Amino acid sequence: MAWTQRSCRSAAEAPRRASREHSPRHSFFFTTTAFATANSRIASMATDFRIGAACWAALLLCLQCAQAFYIPGWSIKSWRDGDSIPLFVNKIYSDNTQIQYAFSELPFVCPPSGRQREGTGLISGSNVALNLGEVLRGDRIMVSDYELEMGKDDEAHYLCSQKVDRAGLRKAVEVVKNGYVAEWIVDNLPGATSFMTVDKSRKYYASGFKMGYEDVSPTTGKPRFYINNHVTLVVRYHAAPGKDGEQGKKVIVGFEVYAKSIEASNRDGNGLPPNLHEVGNGMELTMARKANATLPRDLDSSYHPEEIDDGNEDATLTIPYTYSVYFREDEHIEWANRWDLYFVNQEESSKIHWLAIINSLVIFSALSAVVAVILARTVRGDIKGYRESGLEDGKLRIGKRNKGFRSPRSPRKSFEKGGLLDQGDSEGADDASSDDELPEDTTGWKLVHGDVFRAPALGQLLAPLIGSGMQLVVMSTGLVALSCFGVLNPSFRGGFVSVGISLFILAGAFSGYFSARIYKTFNGTLWKHNAVVTAVLVPGLLFSTIFILNLFVWANASSTAIPLGSLVALVFLWLVVQLPLVYVGSWYGYNRSGAYSNPIKANAVPRQIPYQPWYARPLQAALVAGLIPFAVIFIELLFLFRSLWQDKSGYYYVFGFLAVVSTILILAVMETTVIGVYIQLCSENYNWQWHSFLLGSSSAFWVFAYTAYYFATQLHITGFANTVLFFSYAGLACAVYGLLMGTIGFLTAYAFVRRIYSAIKVD
Incomplete structure (x- = not known):
């Protein structure tokens, strides 16, 4: 029993050791392998992994080269007796408001004298150079007169x-x-x-x-x-x-x-x-x-x-x-x-973290069992019966079901040598594939095989969203991984935001690549236009929202107001660095990699979709599906909220727990999306693309609702400006989270749909 307690304690303390000034003593097996598994299941295309591997190799090479430079937290500063130690004043903040102020700008404190600090080379009242992350989080560090x-x-x-x-x-x-x-x-x-x-x-x-x-x-x-x-x-x-x-x-x-x-x-x-x-x-x-x-x-x-x-x-x-x-x-x-x-x-809350992980694993296990039933019994059994009963002299007979919607037109389907179903609109197709010839065991998801790969409505909007979502996937994966390895920690002040912005900008190549391939899969032809939309749509909305919120903060003379120089730097990174990367990625994805190959061609005439039951409608299905991923993370959200809005020093340290819960969250979103899309296809609704995106992102609604509950019960924020800032930043964070999870949901659904419809080909 004592050994078990010591082991659990060691495991609980491991994420806390992920500080840059700490030795990375916790196990990275769960973090590395789990994220690799999640990413491999999301993007199943081999060419995508080659590009990803090359980019990650370049990033690791840059990190190795960075060892030659001073990284705060790694270098030990030693002092002799009598050495002058500078004291820096930064800012003031409160749990009761979103407004921060620079300490040196307060009218009731001692103004800096401007004298030279002997032995330090610093001048009282001089500002310390800040990185972009420090500026955005409201830091305003100045040399003080304290000796x-x-x-x-x-x-x-x-x-x-x-x-x-x-x-x-x-x-x-x-x-x-x-x-x-x-x-x-x-x-x-x-x-x-x-x-x-x-x-x-x-x-x-x-x-x-x-x-x-x-x-x-x-x-x-x-x-x-x-x-x-x-x-x-x-x-x-x-x-x-x-x-x-x-x-x-x-x-x-x-x-x-x-x-x-x-x-x-x-x-x-x-x-x-x-x-x-x-x-x-x-x-x-x-x-x-x-x-x-x-x-x-x-x-x-x-x-x-x-x-x-x-x-x-x-x-x-x-x-x-x-x-x-x-x-x-x-x-x-x-x-x-x-x-x-x-x-x-x-650290006293480590037991709650373990409870969150156990809760997530239980939910994930239940989802895995449902998905296993769908894949191992239902789909595989349907495919096997489909092959055995539908194959006659090398041809496949598609016919009626017992009860169901009568398709107004169902062209002839035949297998070609290449193994793809050809939905040619040939003469006599209506007679050969009439509903009177349907076998008894045909189910709904097989009936829509001629329309399931049809380009969705507003596909020119979905493709840029998926591209930006992949950009967020790369950024968030990199941030969590670097935090677990101790590169990002509280001693690296502003490092989390700075590195996050850098990863987001550099991941523009991923954004353009995935957006262009999906755009071409949706029969798009204006790839340059799609590249510009991908580079401007989501980053432009983020920048515009932050700029408007910055006006509220600026009106209150807060230190969190972004200076003009920082705004110009952000625009420069956006338009001069990210946009060309998106363009290059789009060119490679559209012209070199091309569209994703679908196992079945779409019919010339779309099939009419029958009346959908209430549980298969987009809004109801999304709200129900979003509860499952939210149940996985809601305990860990409590610690994130406390770190963000109550402990405004921002010292969130349990990245090991966060990595495990995030991995289970991704897997839960993937499995929830598979279940939701399968139910939709069985209802003979082939418009799964936007539905899968909505299913994946739906947990963001519950996260925002939980944020509102936390605001009402735990926080003491008052005033119109503070309330607007709180809900605006919370809504922005939930929108980013929803875009990330929606992308995972879409890619998972696409891989699932391709898999089950390619499996009914005759070898």
């Missing part, structure tokens, strides 16, 4: 006294009232507040520290707001490994920030309070009222936005800022595992 010297404690240090007018005071109250948290950075570690686990056995970190707190006046019962104007910085270190340690150098393994509020009065000439450990009153965000105010000052001392005194605009509030610095040696934390403390609290 830290390795190994030197500083019990009390005065920073500045900031005078705040009424506009600045409004902003300060808003920040405190909404529970904003500040993020500072030392040696690539975010400042954290430490807590203890429920059983008091381990310490864990929560990224950031509170900007202030809210209290209630004992006399009036109204809220009072206090700003945290003193911080205690604790830097944990131990001897550096290897030769650096022999030379007395040290490495930083922890950065803790403890904030408190200290009143402005009763300070010495240096601006320091007499005792930092025993604080009587906090720094209240209040300002003197007008002389003719109705309430005495001592009865209503708190500042209320609705009681703004516009007649005394010259009034100010002075906020003194101080800090303390302590260095503490900690031999229990290795540098390679210094991010572990940020994940200890989340």
